[in-house]
Amino acid sequence: MATDQRHLFTPISLGRLTLPNRIVMAxxxxxxxxxxxxxxxxxxxxxxxQRAGAGLxxxxxxxxxxxxxxxxxxxxxxxxxxxxxWILTTDxxxxxxxxxxxxxxxxxxVSHVSLQPDGQPPVSASAIAAQDTSVYIVDEQGVAGFVxxxxxxxxxLAEIARVxxxxxxAAALAIEAGFDGVEIHAANGYLIxxxxxxxxxxxxxxxxxxxERRVRFLDEVASAVASEIGADRVxxxxxxxxxxxxxxxPEILGTIxxxxxxxxxxxxxxxxxxxADWDDAPTIPDxxxxxxxxxxxxxxxxxxxxxxxxxxxxxxxxxxxxVAFGRPFIANPDLPHRLSIGAPLAxxxxxxxxxxxxxxxxxxxxxxxx
Numbered sequence: 001m002a003t004d005q006r007h008l009f010t011p012i013s014l015g016r017l018t019l020p021n022r023i024v025m026a027x028x029x030x031x032x033x034x035x036x037x038x039x040x041x042x043x044x045x046x047x048x049x050q051r052a053g054a055g056l057x058x059x060x061x062x063x064x065x066x067x068x069x070x071x072x073x074x075x076x077x078x079x080x081x082x083x084x085x086w087i088l089t090t091d092x093x094x095x096x097x098x099x100x101x102x103x104x105x106x107x108x109x110v111s112h113v114s115l116q117p118d119g120q121p122p123v124s125a126s127a128i129a130a131q132d133t134s135v136y137i138v139d140e141q142g143v144a145g146f147v148x149x150x151x152x153x154x155x156x157l158a159e160i161a162r163v164x165x166x167x168x169x170a171a172a173l174a175i176e177a178g179f180d181g182v183e184i185h186a187a188n189g190y191l192i193x194x195x196x197x198x199x200x201x202x203x204x205x206x207x208x209x210x211x212e213r214r215v216r217f218l219d220e221v222a223s224a225v226a227s228e229i230g231a232d233r234v235x236x237x238x239x240x241x242x243x244x245x246x247x248x249x250p251e252i253l254g255t256i257x258x259x260x261x262x263x264x265x266x267x268x269x270x271x272x273x274x275x276a277d278w279d280d281a282p283t284i285p286d287x288x289x290x291x292x293x294x295x296x297x298x299x300x301x302x303x304x305x306x307x308x309x310x311x312x313x314x315x316x317x318x319x320x321x322x323v324a325f326g327r328p329f330i331a332n333p334d335l336p337h338r339l340s341i342g343a344p345l346a347x348x349x350x351x352x353x354x355x356x357x358x359x360x361x362x363x364x365x366x367x368x369x370x
Contacts, residue, residue, distance in 0.1 A: 007022065007312055007315040007316045008021065008022050008023065008308070008311055008312045008315055008323065008339075009021050009022070009023075009336075009340055010022065012055070012299070012321060012322065014056065014269055014270060014299050014321075014322070015181060015232035015233055015234075015269030015270070016230075016232050016233070017056075017099050017180055017181075019055035019056055019099060019322075020055055021054075021055040021336055022055055022315055022321065022322040022323060023054050023055050023311075023322070023323065023324075023325060023335070023336045023339070024054060024055060024056045024057075024058060024272075024301055024303075024322050024323065024324035024325070025051050025054040025056070025057040025058060025324070025325065025326075025329050025335075026058060026303050026324035026325060026326035026329070027058045027059060027060050027061055027103040027183070027185070027237070027326075028060055028326050028327070028329075028330070029060050029061060029071060029074060029354070030047075030060055030073075030353065030354065030361065031071055031072060031073030031074060031136060031354040031355045032044055032047075032073055032355065032356065032357075032361065033073050033074060033075035033076070033085075034085075035072070035073065035138075037076075037079070037081055037082070038063070038069070038073075038074060038075050038076040038082065039075070039076075039079075039081050039082050039084075039085040040075045040082065040085035040086045040088065040089055041085065041088070042088050043357065043358055043361065043362060044075070044085075044088070044089055045088040045089040045091070045092040045093075046092065046362045047361055047362050048089050048092065048093050048098075048100065049089075049092035049093050049095070049096045049098070050333035050362060050366070051098075051329055051333050051334075051335070052093050052096035052097055052098025053098070053333075053334055053335070053336045053337060054098065054329070054335070054336060055099070055322065055336075056099050056100070056101065056322070057093060057098055057099065057100040057101070058100075058101050058102075058103050058183050058235075058237075058272070058324070059089070059100065059101070059102050059103055060074065060075065060103065061074065061103045061104070061105040061185050061190075062074065062075045062076055062077045062082075062102055062103065062104055062105065062170075063075075063076045063077070063078070063105060063106065063107070064076075064077060064078055064104050064105065064106055064163075064166045064167055064169070064170035065078050065106065065163075065166045065170075066078070066116075066117045067106070067116065067117060067122075067123060068105060068106035068107055068108075068166070068191070069107065069111065069115050069116070070107030070110045070111040070112075070115065070122075070135050070190075071107075071115070071135050071136045071137070071354075072115065072136055072137045072138040072144070072355070073136075073138070073354070073355050077102060077104060077170045077173050077174055077177070078166070078169065078170060078173070082173070083173045083176055083177045084177075086102065086174070086177035086178070086179070087177050087178055090177055090178030090179055091178060094178070099180050100179055100180055101179060101180055101181045101182055101183045101235060102174040102177070102179045102181075102182050102183070103182070103183040103184075103185050103237065104167060104170045104171065104174065104182050104183070104184060104185065104225075105184075105185035105190055105191070106163060106166070106167075106190065106191040106192070107122070107135075107190045107191060108122060108123060108124045108125070108152065108190055108191030108192075108194045109122050109123070109124035109128070109129065109130050109149060109152035109191075109194060109200070110122070110130055110133060110135060110149055110189055110190055110245055111135060111149060111150065111152075112135050112137055112147055112148075112149060112150050113150045114137055114139070114147075115135070115137060116150075121150055121151060121152055121153045122149070122150055122152040122153075123152055123153055123154070123155045123159070123191075124152035124153070124154065124155065124191065124194050124200065125154070125155065125191075125194045125195040125200055125201040125202075125203060125207065125208065125217075126154050126194075126200060126201055126202040126203055126208070127151070127152060127153050127154045128152070128199075128200055128202065129149065129150075129151045129152065130149050130189065130200075130245050130246040131246045132148075132246065133148070133149045133189070133244075133245045133246055134146040134147060134148055134149065135147060135149055136354050136355075138355070144354070144355055154203070157205065157206075160207065160217065160220075163191070163221075164217075164220050164221055164224050165224070167184070167221045167224060167225055168224040168225060168227075168228045170182070171225040171228050171229045171234075172228050172229065174229075175229050175233070180233065181229070181232075181233035181234060181235065181269065182225065182229065182233065182234060182235070183234075183235040183236065183237055183272060184218075184221060184222060184225060184234065184235070184236045184237065185237050186218050186221075186236050186237055186238055186259075187237040187238050187239035187242070187272075187274050188237075188239050188242060188244070188245065188274065189242075189244060189245025189246065189247045190245075192217060192218050192221060193238075193239065193247060195207060195208070195214055195216075195217040195218065196214050196215065196217075196218060196252070196255055196256070196259065197214070197247050197249040197252060197255075198214070198249045198250075198251050198252075198255075199246070199247070199248055199249050200246070200247065200249075201214050211251060211254055211255040211258050212258060214255055215255060215258050215259045215262060218236070218259055218262070218263075219259075219262045219266075222234065222236060222262070222263060222266050222268060223266055226266050226267070226268060231266055231267040231268050231269065232267075232268075232269050233269065234266075234268040234269055235268060235269055235270040235271065235272055235301075236263055236268060236270075236271050236272065237271075237272040237273075237274060238256055238259065238260075238271060238272070238273055238274070239273070239274035239275075240252050240253055240256040240273070240288075241273075241274075241275050241276050241284055241288075241304075242274055242275070242276050243276075253288060256292070257291060257292070257295055260292055260295040260296040261295055263296060264295060264296045264297055264298070267298070268298065269298055269299060270298055270299035270300065270301055270321075270322075271292075271296050271298075271299075271300055271301070272301040272302075272303065272324065273292065273300065273301065273302050273303070273320075274303050274304060275302060275303060275304030275305065276304060276305075286319070289319040289320075290319075293318070293319060299321045299322065300319075300320045300321050300322075301320065301321065301322045301323070301324050302314060302319070302320040302322075302323055302324070303323070303324035303325070303326065306323050306325065308339040308342075311323035311325075327348060328345055330348035330353075330360075330364070331345070331346040331347055331348035331349075331364045332345050332346055332364065332367075333364055333365075333366055334366040334367050334368075337366075337367060338367055343367055346364060348360070348364070
């Protein structure tokens, strides 16, 4: 090994699983589900199986209902056809010796009327549009591109209960499809985070007006999913340090602390903290890392700008248990092996990130085949 990697490449328990290493494949939207129906495909199964050397794979986010869709080509987990499509992936990953969680999401206001049932407005915590935020669509002429999000409407109380039930049902379908668990997407400006953040949640009922009430929706979703499939099969993705999709909020660090208290009480298997990963992003203060570690006592995954050396350091110093890598997995299906021997990493092709077919998706070779 080129560097001291004795922590990153050691086994670790996570819920009811024992993972062979502490490298997680982070969820990445690639927009390759079949249309219509948002059904996972055999090509997606090949893509994930090629990356089964990760200690844990977390799939791309999958909408829990037609209303939860925000991009063309993202897979769903609300129909029998989608469940059967996902079985191709779980069977392939397990046959390759891997472990895989399905990330489940509702995008909320990060959507466009063309993607919504009957062309209705997207929904959110409040009727506040996400400024300067775009989504990927394919229009009626088959032209792919990005368009600004449509203005949302506020979810009513009965609708909130229905969305919680949608999360519960999606989790049950994921287990039926063979997944080892689910990761609830409560990050990156999507619906649950729209409830968490004060700038997108102006409600004056039980779901807004204070940090404690803004956490309630996440609490209800996580509790429902945990009661359906077992808390040891549940993770939650949070992004307290990220502000894109119009998510600026000076109170968010404290709100996330309250959320971690609730998730710890529910007993979920892990929390996955997404950190800012652009070149001039602020460094996360150790005080925040220590506070979050104190509040949440099960496994902690971190993601964002990590190299093999910085990943080893954050695990060795106890600030995290596992480290997720996203874009490095795109062109390096055998990423854990490459990191373990200090091999160079291949670069991915930008033009094939979203949509398309096998090119730029399953044709990146492993190191020993290149």
